[in-house]
Amino acid sequence: MAKLLVVDDEKNIRETLGRFLASRDHEIAIAESGREALALMNRDGAFDLVLSDWRMAEMNGLELLNAVKAKFPTTIVILMTAYGTIQNAVAAMKAGAYDYVTKPFSLDQIQHAVDRALEVKELRTENRALRNSIDGVPLLTSGSPQFRSLIETAYAAASSDATILLTGESGTGKNVLAWQIHEWSPRRERPFIVVNCTTLSEHLLESELFGHMKGSFTGAIKDKPGRLEAANGGSVFLDEISELSPGLQSKFLRFLEDERFERVGGAQTIKVDARIIAATNRNLPQEINAARFRSDLYYRLNVISLHMPALRERPEDILPLADFFLAETAARNSRMGLQFSDEARKALVAYSWPGNIRELRNAVERAGVLSRGATLRKEDLPDILFQSSAPRNGNLPERSTLDQIEQEHIRRVLALAPTLEDAAATLGICITTLWHKRKRYHLD
Known part of the structure; x- marks a missing residue:
């Protein structure tokens, strides 16, 4: 359900659009002026989308658009007007409007414009999250x-x-x-x-x-x-x-x-x-x-x-990645100065990391959050690091395949974890992936 704001100085239009969009399972707020719209946003926070008239008293749609983009840059704005000109459209797009709808319009046109805009917003959000994780x-x-x-x-x-x-x-x-x-x-x-x-x-x-x-x-x-x-x-x-x-x-x-x-x-x-x-x-x-x-x-x-090589195939990268994840955890949880002890660093390198970078990140974050001191000890790391990595291949034959190693590791984690969610977190995978792997290896 998206959070939408309808702005129009004509009561019939804003109430009709409000009812129509609410019937499409959106959360709707309405305002009769640009100033009222900004007051609502300042009070209630950013909306996913603002659908605003162009020509209004005191503050027109273009001025509202500029104000919204300055304070709520992720909010998408669609402008409506009975005075459709190329100049207005160009000005709106240059200022950051997503779309421009000319009155009179049908409700189907509004629905199409809103659906398309919300789809774009969802994709932008996904891309932003992925970009942040990569950066x-x-x-x-x-x-x-x-x-x-x-x-x-x-x-x-x-x-x-x-x-x-x-x-x-x-x-x-x-x-x-x-x-x-x-x-x-x-x-x-x-x-x-x-x-x-x-x-x-x-x-x-x-x-x-x-x-x-x-x-x-x-x-x-x-x-x-x-x-x-x-x-x-x-x-x-x-x-x-x-x-x-x-x-x-x-x-x-x-x-x-x-x-x-x-x-x-x-x-x-x-x-x-x-x-x-x-x-x-x-x-x-x-x-x-x-x-x-x-x-x-x-x-x-x-x-x-x-x-993509497994983390155990690039052991020189384990400690640099672990140090980075620890610094990230420290900053996010206001625990500056966290560091690994020498024994903890040795344990990190000795473990085979079958869940790879995702498992490493989860293990470091858990240790960083739960440790009592600034120096993370070997005992602060998840128990699974010591139960499945010494010897590194456990009781498996020396010539075990990767599938056999993965199957045995998942079996051990499932035996130790109280819930599937905990097992997935330990393995560094989502619960859906764990469900598929359980089915594949007949571990149900």
Whole structure:
């Protein structure tokens, strides 16, 4: 539910729009002037979207737009006017308006403009969060020659439109590298759209990717564009693409081949220009042999393949990352001066980190929050570091596969954790991913 503010000096218009948008499950406030609107925002905080008339007494729509952008830069503004001119439209767009609607308008036009604006805001929020996480974490710097070579290859590939396949274990930073490839590319000013293929059912994932038409299934109360349409001109990152169902694999293969698709329940063919970056923690050739993944889709995805090494394969990076995460935790929790003892640093390096960078970050944050002193001792670190890393491969055979090591580690964490949420936090993965891994390894 979005928080919307309707501003118009005509009572009938503002009340009609207020009722209509409230019926679309939005939280609505109304104001009859720009000054009243600003007073509401100063009192109640930022709104997701302001829908304002252009021509009002005391403060017109353009002046309100400038005031909103100065104090609430993430709020999207749509202007309405009966005095539609090119000059007004240019002025509004230059000042930061998202859209410009000319009166008289239909309620369907308003709904379309608001839905499209809120979709853009959601994507901007996701991109901002990802950018902040990347700016704050030196995940793409390394003392490992192997990793530096990987980054050089990614940088060279970024300038092309070639499809990129990122492989590697969960928690190695594939999402960070995908974002950085987009930022290095000529598409950097266009959207970067993330689709996690593990979090939705097949039906919902199809709608998320391709969009749907009103009435195409229960709950489809309006036409909705998909993430591929939203990414036009930009990049789409499909995380855990190995989880696509056979039907979705076929439909997505068609999109890769000719950049066309239809929405769920729709007949119109839509063409989109979007660069695809896909990621998986599975061995796709093995998935192909097991008839779980299409070989033709694999070859379409695997134009440029980049393998993210596990943290245990770049041990020289463990302590620099741990120090950074500790400084970050100290700043966020007002515990400046935190540092690791020599024994704690040795324990961090000795552990195999099957959850990779994500697990390291969670372990450091937990220790930083719960430690009683400024120096983090070995005892402040999670118990799992000592129960599963000495000896490093536990009771597993010397020639164990990565799947066997992961399965055994998850089994141990599940046995020790009081809840699934705690187990997921210890492993540094989301609970949905843990659910899939339990099912895969028959650990239910």
